[in-house]
Amino acid sequence: MSKNLTKREVDYSKWYNELVVKADLAENSAVRGCMVIKPYGYAIWEKMQAELDKMFKETGHQNAYFPLFVPKGLFETEEKNAEGFAKECAVVTHYRLENDPENPGKLRVDPKAKLEEELVVRPTSEAVIWNTYKNWIQSYRDLPILINQWANVVRWEMRTRLFLRTAEFLWQEGHTAHSTKQEALDETIQMNRVYADFVENFMAIPVIQGLKTESERFAGAEETYCIEALMQDGKALQAGTSHFLGQNFAKAFDVKFANNEGGQEYVWATSWGVSTRLMGALIMTHSDDQGLVLPPNLAPNQVVIVPIYKNEDQFDEIYKLSNKIMTSLRSNGVSVKFDGRKTHRPGAKFAQHELQGVPLRIAIGPKDLENGTVEVARRDNLTKTVMNISDLEINIVKLLETIQNDIYNKALDFRDNHITKVDDFKSFKKVIEEKGGFVSAHWDGKPETEQKIKELTKATIRCVPIDVVKEKGYCVYSGSPSNNRVLFAKAY
Amino acid sequence: MSKNLTKREVDYSKWYNELVVKADLAENSAVRGCMVIKPYGYAIWEKMQAELDKMFKETGHQNAYFPLFVPKGLFETEEKNAEGFAKECAVVTHYRLENDPENPGKLRVDPKAKLEEELVVRPTSEAVIWNTYKNWIQSYRDLPILINQWANVVRWEMRTRLFLRTAEFLWQEGHTAHSTKQEALDETIQMNRVYADFVENFMAIPVIQGLKTESERFAGAEETYCIEALMQDGKALQAGTSHFLGQNFAKAFDVKFANNEGGQEYVWATSWGVSTRLMGALIMTHSDDQGLVLPPNLAPNQVVIVPIYKNEDQFDEIYKLSNKIMTSLRSNGVSVKFDGRKTHRPGAKFAQHELQGVPLRIAIGPKDLENGTVEVARRDNLTKTVMNISDLEINIVKLLETIQNDIYNKALDFRDNHITKVDDFKSFKKVIEEKGGFVSAHWDGKPETEQKIKELTKATIRCVPIDVVKEKGYCVYSGSPSNNRVLFAKAY
Numbered sequence: 001m002s003k004n005l006t007k008r009e010v011d012y013s014k015w016y017n018e019l020v021v022k023a024d025l026a027e028n029s030a031v032r033g034c035m036v037i038k039p040y041g042y043a044i045w046e047k048m049q050a051e052l053d054k055m056f057k058e059t060g061h062q063n064a065y066f067p068l069f070v071p072k073g074l075f076e077t078e079e080k081n082a083e084g085f086a087k088e089c090a091v092v093t094h095y096r097l098e099n100d101p102e103n104p105g106k107l108r109v110d111p112k113a114k115l116e117e118e119l120v121v122r123p124t125s126e127a128v129i130w131n132t133y134k135n136w137i138q139s140y141r142d143l144p145i146l147i148n149q150w151a152n153v154v155r156w157e158m159r160t161r162l163f164l165r166t167a168e169f170l171w172q173e174g175h176t177a178h179s180t181k182q183e184a185l186d187e188t189i190q191m192n193r194v195y196a197d198f199v200e201n202f203m204a205i206p207v208i209q210g211l212k213t214e215s216e217r218f219a220g221a222e223e224t225y226c227i228e229a230l231m232q233d234g235k236a237l238q239a240g241t242s243h244f245l246g247q248n249f250a251k252a253f254d255v256k257f258a259n260n261e262g263g264q265e266y267v268w269a270t271s272w273g274v275s276t277r278l279m280g281a282l283i284m285t286h287s288d289d290q291g292l293v294l295p296p297n298l299a300p301n302q303v304v305i306v307p308i309y310k311n312e313d314q315f316d317e318i319y320k321l322s323n324k325i326m327t328s329l330r331s332n333g334v335s336v337k338f339d340g341r342k343t344h345r346p347g348a349k350f351a352q353h354e355l356q357g358v359p360l361r362i363a364i365g366p367k368d369l370e371n372g373t374v375e376v377a378r379r380d381n382l383t384k385t386v387m388n389i390s391d392l393e394i395n396i397v398k399l400l401e402t403i404q405n406d407i408y409n410k411a412l413d414f415r416d417n418h419i420t421k422v423d424d425f426k427s428f429k430k431v432i433e434e435k436g437g438f439v440s441a442h443w444d445g446k447p448e449t450e451q452k453i454k455e456l457t458k459a460t461i462r463c464v465p466i467d468v469v470k471e472k473g474y475c476v477y478s479g480s481p482s483n484n485r486v487l488f489a490k491a492y
Numbered sequence: 493m494s495k496n497l498t499k500r501e502v503d504y505s506k507w508y509n510e511l512v513v514k515a516d517l518a519e520n521s522a523v524r525g526c527m528v529i530k531p532y533g534y535a536i537w538e539k540m541q542a543e544l545d546k547m548f549k550e551t552g553h554q555n556a557y558f559p560l561f562v563p564k565g566l567f568e569t570e571e572k573n574a575e576g577f578a579k580e581c582a583v584v585t586h587y588r589l590e591n592d593p594e595n596p597g598k599l600r601v602d603p604k605a606k607l608e609e610e611l612v613v614r615p616t617s618e619a620v621i622w623n624t625y626k627n628w629i630q631s632y633r634d635l636p637i638l639i640n641q642w643a644n645v646v647r648w649e650m651r652t653r654l655f656l657r658t659a660e661f662l663w664q665e666g667h668t669a670h671s672t673k674q675e676a677l678d679e680t681i682q683m684n685r686v687y688a689d690f691v692e693n694f695m696a697i698p699v700i701q702g703l704k705t706e707s708e709r710f711a712g713a714e715e716t717y718c719i720e721a722l723m724q725d726g727k728a729l730q731a732g733t734s735h736f737l738g739q740n741f742a743k744a745f746d747v748k749f750a751n752n753e754g755g756q757e758y759v760w761a762t763s764w765g766v767s768t769r770l771m772g773a774l775i776m777t778h779s780d781d782q783g784l785v786l787p788p789n790l791a792p793n794q795v796v797i798v799p800i801y802k803n804e805d806q807f808d809e810i811y812k813l814s815n816k817i818m819t820s821l822r823s824n825g826v827s828v829k830f831d832g833r834k835t836h837r838p839g840a841k842f843a844q845h846e847l848q849g850v851p852l853r854i855a856i857g858p859k860d861l862e863n864g865t866v867e868v869a870r871r872d873n874l875t876k877t878v879m880n881i882s883d884l885e886i887n888i889v890k891l892l893e894t895i896q897n898d899i900y901n902k903a904l905d906f907r908d909n910h911i912t913k914v915d916d917f918k919s920f921k922k923v924i925e926e927k928g929g930f931v932s933a934h935w936d937g938k939p940e941t942e943q944k945i946k947e948l949t950k951a952t953i954r955c956v957p958i959d960v961v962k963e964k965g966y967c968v969y970s971g972s973p974s975n976n977r978v979l980f981a982k983a984y
Contacts, residue, residue: 027627029558030559034559037556063538065662076599082599093583093585109583
């Protein structure tokens, strides 16, 4: 397999687009803006799903499923939410096709089958879910409701890119209902922490937890918490969001509960989600000019064994040894595959597994059989070591842990080296234009200032970090007083 | 919790509708024909998914994801398939809403945002998938392709019922591509067997494997294999189908491969699916007038422990004992829940767990503490036994296996008692009208005869059973010669 992968420094965007396709992760489909997630890409997504699902259940959530369609009348009920998504809604207007009398063999929309009320393909499910919760909630005893949904959603984006921005994408959306403001706020923060935990410890991507400013907030939310990651090209990527919705949806859908004094109160809400966009973050954080680099926790195959042989006898002997190695690794929870394809030479196999980011490659040749050794190659730093078969099992298990940590630390170093404190606007522009990454600067808290900075530099406020010491100062643009630094960056 | 469940003999259909809602499985939504699958119902569906997914992977399949939308031009490419689904297609015609100038605060479809080509919401994915496979297949080395997708699909049905027939439903659809006819046929039959294996051994529902007649075949298929189950009211339910698609889609989408002699051939195809309809089959096969009966393999909670106490000290002691029991059961892979709610009396808890089909209920009271016993109640046959705590673990594990088998055998007896051999049309009508179930009768193989019988009796040919000895005879309606018996029934 010839890679012909564009180098990152030549054209990062092109490198990304090529890598997604060449590593067999996803491709564009015949439907504008919609992608096909190929088996190798989907296997990585399944691993993310499995871990997140476990974490959601451990924090008391249950899965359920709500309709794909939202009747227009429900969709427009919470006005801010509706306004935020109206411009990117796919709308079903008819429920039948008929033979086209003017084009034999072709179909056309049957004009007699027009829906009385149009159906919006869900861009997010707050409306349809809160219309349902209305019937589920009478008393404080019915609360909290802690539900998650795995689903597809559609947002008709004009410029799309595989995984990062597609018209249809896969995601999970949590929707919870609470009797008090504090409980809803705690849930919002808890789920943002769950996301941070997952992305850092499982995907090996360091993130900054923070709050969105008003202009970047989810439509219909009172507060949006987020996790922000930094890609290798110095652009930020929003990796997950958790929204405190206040009583906005409860008021719009008239969802009240009887409190334990018998009074009626509006219910408090949260929603939170991550999507297949995480695949984009994964690729752009770790991969290199040779292809994908996968953290062992997410690799469909953590280890691949490639036999190097000159005749069938050698192949058979290597195959036998490989089976022993596989049994022992599998009993330690390591996923391992033997690549015995006779249609491909070892070099082509090496290239493919490098391109697809398999964390460890074990090569076994005739000399190894004699010496009781194998050659182990790490994908992340491209180093090779000869190891004795006798202690291979324990070494591989340790090495996978090491790789998981090393990948994280490499990304963390990069990220930390790309948070630049800046106190004047000239430096601000220079850092954004030349160095990239996050700029930590004072901001006066005004949307107009934020907007002006965006116009001048294309940088937006990614978040107001939480878990940091507050520091007074003066806005980098307006010079007005500021209560703390925020993080600016160009973003995906 | 008051059940007020309609009795089956009074109104089976009403009993079903009430049970689905009262047992918290699903409910109707604000969207015509679309359901909300509630957490308890979804937990059962997740268990089905997990087991099926494992079985698909064990037979060499990988998951992937294809777009929700099918452009009209692709949809109509395979004409029979398009014709079969055209009348029930939800169609997206616009991609934006705008403020309605005549109704402040309301939205309307933006007429300027009309799609050039309408998008069909997938009723099934052959078209979009074969249009993709076209680019994946060049040579015999690219075959077979063995892919499955978990997804939602939409078929605009006029009369809908929860789980059985909904406008949107969840399913899996396998789509495979092969270099030879035989391999595709083998795959079709293999997957029908996988379905039969799953439904019988996991859902405890006996099924008959067979072939559909031409009139009941999937639109675009050359052969449709199916598994047919029998519900308690004597109506049949198609529980899964596996289609041999021949080269129909390959020809429609021009998908050829270079064989190993260098010639070009069209690819052979299969597709196969089961859906949330299986939930309907599960409910209608096992449940009774007290509510749901779940096979242990699918129960979200296999065992529930209900404490019976007069004061807090007793509660604490029972709670301590329950924890020991739960630890020991869980270490044996049994899912068990302690129902310590203080807002509900034991009687109400019993009723709820009965209604929701928990296979085993353990009640522990003060006398049990003295005697070292517990009371174990089986949901399936409503019997109770006092068991010693000392050998509870092994007894519960055995009992769960027994219940799984007993439920299956009960359904099998019922099914076998409702296959009636009939050789004249008068008896045919009588059995269909009075006894119900499957009628095993000779048929002359003509669609006209099949249609006539359907008009006269509402019974259709559910399948031509495979794995049975063929027997010559004369058609029950026309008297013409017949090569084997087929199974007729009224069906869901």
